[in-house]
Amino acid sequence: MKSIVPCLWFSDDNCEAAVNYYVSIFPNSSIESMSYYPDEALDEHFIGKTNKVITAEFILNGQRLMALDGGPVFRFHEAVSFTIECEDQAEIDYYWEKLSHVPAAEQCGWVKDQFGLSWQIVPYNMGSLIQSDAQIQAMMAMKKIIITELENA
Incomplete structure (x- = not known):
């Protein structure tokens, strides 16, 4: 096994804003990659998602993380x-x-x-x-x- 990488599920089309914010406040941080939702014309599930981040890989103070803009199905809570x-x-x-x-x-x-x-x-x-x-x-x-x-x- 290479490593364990936490993945954060963002639910309000704010994945890109969150990743950019976190990288701006922690030292030794960077955005490794961002993938974007495909063109809305491909599928009705992507309506309103064009040019929005679907996934991101980033480093916070040396810790690799992933982020996902998965929609409002799940929310963060204090258990994590x-x-x-x-x-x-x-x-x-x-x-x-x-x-x-x-x-x-x-x-x-x-x-x-x-x-x-x-x-x-x-x-x-x-x-x-x-x-x-x-x-x-x-x-x-x-x-x-x-x-x-x-x-x-």
Whole structure:
């Protein structure tokens, strides 16, 4: 087996916008390829899809992913998320500002972006920052993780 590549199913004709957005905010990222829906005249299932991305292959910070514009049959939900292990508070703040789009979904470092995908934005050493009951309680009260508050709990 060569590798395991996550595939993200976008449902609102926003596959291309999402891939471009993600590549713009993560270092070491690029779009490898994009395939487009065929001409509408080929099949009634493609009405309104001409020049829209059907699939994309891209790299986010060295991780290969695929994306699919599959239509509204499936939606993202919190059962699947991507974790961003950050070096410091500045990095947490950067990704939080770029990815948090649904304030009601924020808790314990989790955010939901403008495309509905869930992310966990946490320090790389999160496990060592939640060793005591006080640290766990502090984390549970947070939306965005504040490293100094966990260290001081």
